[in-house]
Amino acid sequence: MGGQLDLDIIKGVLRRPLGPLCGFISQFAVMPLITFGMGELFFPDPLYRLGLFTLGSSPGGIMSNFWTLIFNGDINLSITMTAVSTIAAMEWF
Structure with a gap:
């Protein structure tokens, strides 16, 4: 499966900044915090916690x-x- 980037469509999406802003904040703030908390809660091994945190921080x-x-x-x-x-x-x- 592939996706094609059309600059006119991207500009149109970015003109309504609520969706991209919500996604950006979720991706770079909420997801890492949630995965950090889940790692602390469920995994005693620091390597498992690091792995989960890395997954939560990836785009x-x-x-x-x-x-x-x-x-x-x-x-x-x-x-x-x-x-x-x-x-x-x-x-x-």
């Missing part, structure tokens, strides 16, 4: 777009968020 990708498509979600928003998250992850880390 979304093809599976996010796949499930969005299956459940008839906004695929343009999903692909835009994948691109934005990947670029932001490369810039910040």
